[in-house]
Amino acid sequence: MKWLVLLGLVVFTECIVKIPLRRVKTMRKTLSGKNMLNNVLMEHPYRLPQISFHGSNLTIHPLRNIRDTFYVGNITIGTPPQEFQVVFDTGSAVLWVPSVFCNSSTCSTHVRFRHHQSSTFRPTNKTFWINYGAGRMKGVVAHDTVRIGDLVSTDQPFGLSMAEYGFEGRRFDGILGLNYPKQSYSRPIPIFDKLKNQGAISEPVFAFYLSKDEQEGSVVMFGGVDHRYYKGELNWVPLVRVASPYEGQPNHGDTGSSHIQGPGRLVDNIQKLTGAKPRGSKHYVSCSVVNTLPSIVFTINGINYPVPAQAYILKDSRGRCYTAFREKRVRTSTESWVLGDVFLRLYFSVFDRGNDRIGLALAV
Numbered sequence: 001m002k003w004l005v006l007l008g009l010v011v012f013t014e015c016i017v018k019i020p021l022r023r024v025k026t027m028r029k030t031l032s033g034k035n036m037l038n039n040v041l042m043e044h045p046y047r048l049p050q051i052s053f054h055g056s057n058l059t060i061h062p063l064r065n066i067r068d069t070f071y072v073g074n075i076t077i078g079t080p081p082q083e084f085q086v087v088f089d090t091g092s093a094v095l096w097v098p099s100v101f102c103n104s105s106t107c108s109t110h111v112r113f114r115h116h117q118s119s120t121f122r123p124t125n126k127t128f129w130i131n132y133g134a135g136r137m138k139g140v141v142a143h144d145t146v147r148i149g150d151l152v153s154t155d156q157p158f159g160l161s162m163a164e165y166g167f168e169g170r171r172f173d174g175i176l177g178l179n180y181p182k183q184s185y186s187r188p189i190p191i192f193d194k195l196k197n198q199g200a201i202s203e204p205v206f207a208f209y210l211s212k213d214e215q216e217g218s219v220v221m222f223g224g225v226d227h228r229y230y231k232g233e234l235n236w237v238p239l240v241r242v243a244s245p246y247e248g249q250p251n252h253g254d255t256g257s258s259h260i261q262g263p264g265r266l267v268d269n270i271q272k273l274t275g276a277k278p279r280g281s282k283h284y285v286s287c288s289v290v291n292t293l294p295s296i297v298f299t300i301n302g303i304n305y306p307v308p309a310q311a312y313i314l315k316d317s318r319g320r321c322y323t324a325f326r327e328k329r330v331r332t333s334t335e336s337w338v339l340g341d342v343f344l345r346l347y348f349s350v351f352d353r354g355n356d357r358i359g360l361a362l363a364v
């Protein structure tokens, strides 16, 4: 099951995940008519004041920005705790780290979970596999104590990879999925849902602030929203749920979600508008013109979210400038965009799981 949002969402790495998003127009179509949309909006009244802004039980967890490509944070698993660097990923719903049993080359270059050294480890014989665009892995489900800062989930189901294919050169040990649980498929309960059910987080909300350029400063926060990370008001976008194949289908995990992906025709227009010329998989512009290029404005739920050229022009390893716009390889029946890190560095994002909506505001 995928969550098609009105808006694009997130992905933290080139190789990982995405939530295909839908714009409001799409939702109107889906609901056949504006009145139904209004009804939906009314059934999900903005509970903003009820989101804990007081920080009573707000957990703010630091993330490290790896070359503006992905953002990793530390978690621990087991008793005594073993530390892992994971991508906090809104596009998938499973937590996994490499197992000490995994012999693949990518496992041996990362921290592997030594289950025999954990007194709280509990095995199962359930196996699973996940296919991301840039790699796939298979493994077994196990249970143990997982900690994200002060948040503790005991007997948390998670995956231990036994074999990995692809993923060469990745800079993280595992992935912590924050997406909705897949309902059509018996998957272990995701850590966010378990923390929520246990009452460990006061509000079913998490939010991201992604820093620009600097390694430090990025955070993911759980249980509420810290005002200091954004300016002005949060604007809310309702989510639409659409039945579709579960995660693990090849069409879910295509690459490029650190970029902005959209329908080919519209992305072509943007490349033409910026004078970008294709070379390999990228469209390049001269770095000297960046300051003359226009902003690209996404209008979501009637609110404009400009993305200036300084944000959507990226530099490759040789210092050449290319645009962050990519044609979305996965075809969906309606036009949708995946707004990756390029967008999320500009806009602080709040995932309100209690009200099935995403909040956006200008990041500080």
Ligand SMILES: *[C@@H]1O[C@H](CO)[C@@H](O)[C@H](O)[C@H]1NC(C)=O
Binding pocket: 062, 063, 064, 072, 073, 074, 083, 085
């Ligand atoms: C994660 O842990 C490593 C080693 O313990 C540390 O160097 C790094 O700064 C930590 N990362 C974050 C984001 O706190």
Ligand SMILES: *[C@@H]1O[C@H](CO)[C@@H](O)[C@H](O)[C@H]1NC(C)=O
Binding pocket: 101, 102, 103, 162, 163
């Ligand atoms: C990894 O290698 C060891 C030793 O060669 C072997 O016993 C083990 O079964 C292998 N694990 C997997 C998952 O293939």
Ligand SMILES: *[C@@H]1O[C@H](CO)[C@@H](O)[C@H](O)[C@H]1NC(C)=O
Binding pocket: 123, 124, 125
């Ligand atoms: C593994 O699966 C078998 C058959 O389904 C079951 O009888 C057994 O209890 C399971 N073992 C564990 C540790 O879950």
Ligand SMILES: *[C@@H]1O[C@H](CO)[C@@H](O)[C@H](O)[C@H]1NC(C)=O
Binding pocket: 056, 057, 201, 202
């Ligand atoms: C915050 O956490 C404490 C201790 O875990 C708990 O007693 C309290 O009810 C929580 N507050 C809210 C608003 O959830």
